[in-house]
Amino acid sequence: MIGIFDSGVGGMTVAHAIEQLLPGHSLIYYGDIARTPYGPKSPATIINYSIRNTEFLLKRGAELIVIACNSASSVATETLRKKFQVPIIEVISPAAHRAAVTSKSGRVGIIGTRATVKSGIYPKTILTEQPRAKIFQEACPLLVPLVEEGWLNRRETKMILRRYLHPLKEKQIDTLVLGCTHYPLLKDLIQPRMGKQVKLIDSSIETAHYVKKFLTRTPDMVTREKQTSHNYYVSDSTETARKVAKRIFSRPMELICV
Ligand code: DGL
Numbered sequence: 001m002i003g004i005f006d007s008g009v010g011g012m013t014v015a016h017a018i019e020q021l022l023p024g025h026s027l028i029y030y031g032d033i034a035r036t037p038y039g040p041k042s043p044a045t046i047i048n049y050s051i052r053n054t055e056f057l058l059k060r061g062a063e064l065i066v067i068a069c070n071s072a073s074s075v076a077t078e079t080l081r082k083k084f085q086v087p088i089i090e091v092i093s094p095a096a097h098r099a100a101v102t103s104k105s106g107r108v109g110i111i112g113t114r115a116t117v118k119s120g121i122y123p124k125t126i127l128t129e130q131p132r133a134k135i136f137q138e139a140c141p142l143l144v145p146l147v148e149e150g151w152l153n154r155r156e157t158k159m160i161l162r163r164y165l166h167p168l169k170e171k172q173i174d175t176l177v178l179g180c181t182h183y184p185l186l187k188d189l190i191q192p193r194m195g196k197q198v199k200l201i202d203s204s205i206e207t208a209h210y211v212k213k214f215l216t217r218t219p220d221m222v223t224r225e226k227q228t229s230h231n232y233y234v235s236d237s238t239e240t241a242r243k244v245a246k247r248i249f250s251r252p253m254e255l256i257c258v
Contacts, residue, residue, distance in 0.1 A: 001229075002027040002211065002222060003062025005053035008036035009244045010144070010181030011068030012232070014091065016248050017208030018066070019230060022215065025222065026229045029068075030056050031255070034235035037144055039113025039180070043075035046115060050076035054084055056233070056258075063222045066211060067091065070112050070179045070203060074119035087214070087221060092121050094210035095177050095203035100129035102199050103175040109168040109198075110137040112179030113144065122179055136171045140164045140180070147182040148240050150247070158189060165193050177201045185247065233258050 002022070004015050008031045015029045030053050032038075038046050050072045054065055065080065066089045067073045073090035080088045099108050099122075110122040116139075123135040142160050151157045168176065176198050178184055184202045191200060215221060234241060237257040245253040 001025075001061050001225070002064050002066060003030070003054075003057030003060075004028070004066040004068045005030040005032070005050070005057060005072075006069040006181060007031070007038035007049070007071065008033045009234075009241045009248070010147075012245055012248045012253075013181050013184050013204035014066060014068035014207050015232075017204050018211055021208045021212045024224060024228060025215070026225050027231075028057055028060055028062055029230075029232045031232070031234040031241070033238060033241050037113070038069060038071040039115050039141060039144060041071075041115065043115070043119070046072055047076045047079050050080060051083065054080055054088075058084065058086065062086070064089065064211075064214075066207065068204070068207070069181055071115040074116045074121045089207065089211055089214065091181075091203045091207045092125055092179075094206035095179065095201050096122055096125035097129060098201045098206045099175050099177050100126050100133065102201065103130070103133065105172070105174045106130055106133040107171060107173045107175075108133055108135050109171065109173040109176040110135060110179050111140050111143075111164065111168070111176065111183065112137070114139045114141055116179050122177060134171075136168055136173060138164050138168055140183075143186065144180065144182050147185050148244055150243060152185060153189070157186070158193075161186070161189055161193055165190065169194060173198060175199045175201060177203065179203055231256060
C-alpha cells in the first residue's frame with residue numbers, strides 16, 4: 001500500500017495524480033489539517049510533524065511513503081530516510097529534474113511557501129543537473145489561504161499573483177516550478193500571467209510519474225491487493241478542507257477524522 005502525507009488537503013493533488021496513474025494500487029493518505037499550514041513553520045516543527053505523519057501511515061500498513069508536501073519534502077526528507085526503513089519519495093526531485101530538462105535558457109523560476117524557498121532545496125537540486133542554470137525564487141505565502149478560500153478566479157488573487165510573479169517575469173524565465181501543493185489549482189491564472197512561452201512544472205504530476213516509474217522498477221516494493229482501497233485520513237475535518245478536497249477530485253471525498 002502506498003502511504004501519502006501532507007500538511008492538509010493540498011497533497012491530494014499528488015494523491016489524485018497517483019490514483020489516476022496507478023489505479024491498481026491501494027493508497028492511504030494522511031492530511032494533518034489540525035496543524036496546517038506547515039509553510040510558515042520552522043524546520044524543527046515540520047520535521048516533528050512529518051515523523052508523526054509517517055508513523056501513522058506505517059502503522060496502517062504503508063510500505064512506501066510519499067511526502068506530498070513541498071514544505072515537508074524540503075526540510076524533513078533526510079530525517080525520515082534515516083529514521084524509517086521504507087522508501088521515502090519526496091516531491092522536490094521529480095519537479096526539479098523536469099525543470100532542469102525542460103528549460104532551454106537555463107532561467108528557471110520557483111514559487112513556493114516560505115519554508116520551501118528558505119530551504120534552498122530547489123535551486124540546489126536543479127543546479128546539480130544544470131550547473132549553469134540561473135534560478136530565481138519567490139515565496140508566495142498568501143496563495144495557500146487564497147486557494148483554501150476558493151478564491152481561484154478573484155480580482156484580489158490576480159492582483160496578488162501579479163505582485164508575486166512580476167519579479168520572475170522580469171528575469172525572463174522560461175520555466176516555472178509550482179513548488180507547492182496548492183498552486184496547480186491556480187494554473188489557469190499563472191499561465192496567462194507568465195505568458196505561454198513559460199513552461200509550468202507541476203510538482204504533483206511529476207511526483208506521481210516518479211512513483212509509477214519507481215514501482216515499475218521495483219514492483220515487489222508494495223503489495224498488490226485483490227481489492228484496492230483509497231482511504232483519506234485527516235487530523236481535523238473542516239468545511240474548507242472538504243471543499244478543497246472536492247475541488248481536487250471533482251467528487252465529494254470521505255475524510256476520516258482521527
Ligand atoms: N502543502 C504545503 C506545501 O506544498 C502547502 C500548505 C502548507 O503550507 O502547509 O508546501
